[in-house]
Amino acid sequence: MFAICNLAIVPLRFEPSDRSELVTQVLFGETFIILEQKEKWSKISLSTDLYEGWIDNKQFITISESQYLQLQQTPKKYCADLIDYVTGANTLMPVSLGSDLSFLNFPDINSNALIFDGNQTTGIQPKANLLQTAFLYLNAPYLWGGKTPFGIDCSGLTQMVYRLNGYYIPRDASQQAKIGEPLSFIEESEVGDLAFFDNEEGQIIHVGIIMENNYIIHAHGKVRIDRLDHLGILNIDSGRHTHKLRVIKKII
Template sequence: MQYGICHLNIVPVRLEPTDTSEMVSQLLFGENFKVLEKRKKWSKIRIAFDSYEGWIDNKQYLHLDEEEYALLQSSAEELSIDLVDFAVTPNTQELTPLSIGAKLNFINKLNLEFEGRKIVGVQPKDNLLNTAYLYLNTPYLWGGKTPFGIDCSGFTQMVYRLNGYHLYRDASQQARQGEPLSFIEESEPGDLAFFDNAEGEIIHVGIIMRDNYIIHAHGKVRIDRIDHSGIFNVDTNQYSHNLRVIKKII
């Protein structure tokens, strides 16, 4: 088995091994993964954090040995907490941009220095919304995980990850986590609400706030009303999503 680490900021993970293929997720700086298949220009990978699979350009990652990979897996994540920051190459003062959520555990091994703010370990549940507000007005981007573009499940995953909690990548996968609640009134800020389509498939997720509000990525990261029917868009005065279930993750 081969292993790798992303040494660049916001690398696309694609459905197929071509630059024109759909982006299904992203690698942030410092994320590590297993290499499942390697071709001349592309590698199929399984991301360590959420086991998500896709293809990345061979020029956009560095190899790790098995011992280094195991060390990263056993260490608590150290993540950049500012929306945008940078690491510096000591000798040349060359800058590497970092977005919030960049993983810093292996930064010295990459011959870089980082002096910005970082977060380590599990944070209180009531910090989830403080983190979520950092992404307000981020444009929606299918497969995105950053303040420059994010999708609904990428948003919830990153908010939880920055507070030391593990969520899977897609809304349908996240919906299998946690304990279901019978009523909105039972929920707490930070719980997750899931929404389905006419076929009953989970297609959307957002984070419950106080007083029947929800923050979610739909066009942009925005705040709307939520009730037992679903999400009521405050701009269009219409329901945009049909509520399926509310889950308490932590």
């Protein structure tokens, strides 16, 4: 079975329970495949990154396979405003930055004739645009599994910033660290490259976007800007290193 998210921000959970851990979020317009279905919950795989989890059956609508395939072949159009609205007959619904508006052009899927009049972004943008997009998330509170300006985690930030500019990378920091070209020194990096950080066991646990002049934007407590050096992230408020640098990757 195939489906699409018809609500603003829906939690995707580790287990089929409202008390279960949030693993990521499903934004308005995102499509997915239903892998398993129970009375109240469905296990799904998101189309963009194949991330799996459980979603409440009341928080999506099913579509046909042909409609699903049609949407996969359609250029993506994303909401480029922090928050805006889709409107229709008796409908006024907020949608957040990064929501997928592609299906609104298909009357057979957009049965409520929803309309979006806000700013949109589509296609591959210059690498230089990555940082401007990242700035839209500044001061967003840290939320494990989040991927909106109202709550986001470190890899959600990098994934959404890249997605809004037409580049698709995996969901988790450990997965993102497996792609791209490794760089030997910070001096070799460009604005928009990703820096990855590990724990004492050598596991990748954090990621951020490199800026000019040895600064980095990342989600730690909130989306913030700190210093980056050969040791890792130097918190500009405390003057202490908070993350140990493992590798820098050029993704694009």
